[in-house]
Amino acid sequence: MNFRGRDVVSIRDFTKEEILHILDVAEEMLPIAQGKKKSDLLHGYIMASLFFEPSTRTRLSFETAMKRLGGEVIGFAIPTTTSIQKGESLADTIRTAESYCDVIVMRHPMEGSARMAAEFAEVPIINGGDGAGHHPTQCLLDLFTIRKEKGSIEGNKIALLGDLKYGRTVHSLAYALALFKVDMVFIAPPELQMPKEVVEECKEMGVKIEMKNNLDELEDIDVLYVTRIQKERFPDPEEYKKVAGSYRVDLKLLEKAKDDLIIMHPLPRVDEIAPEVDRTKHAAYFRQTFNGVPVRMALLALVLGEIE
Ligand code: NCD
16 A cells, blocks of 8 residues: 555545555554654654634644654645735645645635645645535544544444535545445434435445434434534525524433444534533543544655655
């Protein structure tokens, strides 16, 4: 398996074997991610972190991953401080950044932007989210979390709840889970259900999919993956108002949940998980957040060719 020089634009560019390999490398990175072991694996490498959209976890965990492996980071988190403000194109921004670094991590509001960047850049492009499109690195850390918490990915019934229409994390995750043949339940208000093409494709891959509009009971769910409503992607604010606050995970709902149910969330949350849930054994979302570091370390080391 060779990852050197590869772009990470969509999870669909990776086979199941490749995904499992990335998760195994991430497992080896754990002591370094926790700061218990020092590493100079990426000493001498520079990562550019180009964030055209807000981010807390994706940017900080990528930067932490690079630094914990001895590498350096350049970049921006507020694009208005760059020449984009003067009208520079994405293509020229990418060409400029790549002449200063060895790998680019970018997040951009336009769907397809990461693919476009990968076409003109020589250095690997890692997609940290392109509009409502893909979020492959989040997907990898979600898979890593499921495997770590549940012992395996296969054999679980996994519910994706919330804004399945505009949420890029659930688009990537649904495709990836389909490779593992898990049972999936898509729970969303009708306006926010999973795009048809994702549903169809997952079904073609042989997974069982149930679609629901309400979060009435959790019965036999093993993993509940909650997402926020992607307010910023609604073309019409009135449409957002109609669905705002339409689902919430609270202690009452958990009364009927399986004892070993885990609740995940890519975060940020708004009001879809009550804060009291944080103290229950079900809450896995902060551990999930941490898992971004070892997984992104693995990806950086693999695409930079320092690990095979
Ligand atoms: C997600 C994103 O940016 O798509 N956040 C993240 O990367 N952890 C989810 C979201 O913004 O709702």
